[in-house]
Amino acid sequence: MSSSGAEKSPSARDIASWANIPGGGAGEYVVVPAKNLLAMPDSLEFATAAAPLLVSLTAWRMLMHRAKLRAGETVLMVGTGGGVNSMAIQIAKLAGATVYAVAGNKEKAEKSRELGVDVVLDRTQVDWGREIYRLTSKRGVDVVVDNVGKATLNTSMGAVARGGRIVIVGNTSGPEVEIDIRYIFAKQISLIGSTMGTHQDFRDVTALLWENQLKPVIDRVMPLSEGREAYSMMEQGKQFGKIVLTP
The missing domain is CATH 3.90.180.10 (Medium-chain alcohol dehydrogenases, catalytic domain)
Known part of the structure; x- marks a missing residue:
């Protein structure tokens, strides 16, 4: 506005x-x-x-304050075409993180690279959960940004490292998700909710x-x-x- x-x-x-x-x-x-x-x-x-005002505020809050992203960490963006993740990619790079991203098609994959994504996975071509596991030598990433919800959260839990954080800022595929809670306690995963931010943010x-x-x-x-x-x-x-x- x-x-x-x-x-x-x-x-x-x-x-x-x-x-x-x-x-x-x-x-x-x-x-x-x-x-x-x-x-x-x-x-x-x-x-x-x-x-960029609302989406950059949301991306800043979720990465820097809720997920507490640090330089040298790895972060996975589930989706790249939305307003929040297009800003989150830039904020993560500015923070010194290595950025992986899941894109919806070849065109969005290319635009993601232009924003600075280090590794882009086209979900129409690869099983992105397995590919993240392979690319990180079975370790997973430190932080996953998942604003898709129902369709992706279980895969996100498989892609995050032990002790990693999954920050949730939306549910474009639906809000109700059935999850295997063994992932949460066995891998000591933190599921973190975030939305918008403060005046200082x-x-x-x-x-x-x-x-x-x-x-x-x-x-x-x-x-x-x-x-x-x-x-x-x-x-x-x-x-x-x-x-x-x-x-």
């Missing part, structure tokens, strides 16, 4: 970090507390500034965005009148990164 449409206002180049909007957030105007605003650099376009990650250390990943910009088509594309997983709707 941005405050466009108020060109003469002193806050015209502020960005709303988040807001509680009954009925959804696709309105052209919104009123939020002043403390939820952050100044936007004049050099950025509104779409470029608005697109927001200031920390936007500083990296404004300094160009993290780059927004925008699939396309569409008019609000084509919102139904945009949501349909997301449901089908056709996008890589964010789709931005403009009034």
Whole structure:
């Protein structure tokens, strides 16, 4: 969300970090507390500034504070085309981690490499759980980011190392999962939930965005009148990164 449409206002180049909007957030105007605003650099376009805010906040919180990712560790992103993971890849690399990623097709695999992924696995070509096991010499990775849920969580538990962490930030394939709890206690796995972040998290990650250390990943910009088509594309997983709707 941005405050466009108020060109003469002193806050015209502020960005709303988040807001509680009954009925959804696709309105052209919104009123939020002043403390939820952050100044936007004049050099950025509104779409470029608005697109990464929530997803970068979520990715920062889950990796740096919840999973406590450290330099030299290995991390696996289950999925690469969504907004959160496209930012999480960059944050993990910035933190000094080696990044593995599971991509949905050849095109997304190539775009993942461009973001800095060290090893990309195309799930249409390989059994990614077995391949991670092989590539890490049967050790597994230190951290798995799984926001898919039902379809992938059991494989993620097999791919994580003993004493590793699986951070869960979504459930795009469904929220109800049947798991073998022997994986959890035998491998001493930590299942960690995370969502969004604090005001300080927001200031920390936007500083990296404004300094160009993290780059927004925008699939396309569409008019609000084509919102139904945009949501349909997301449901089908056709996008890589964010789709931005403009009034």
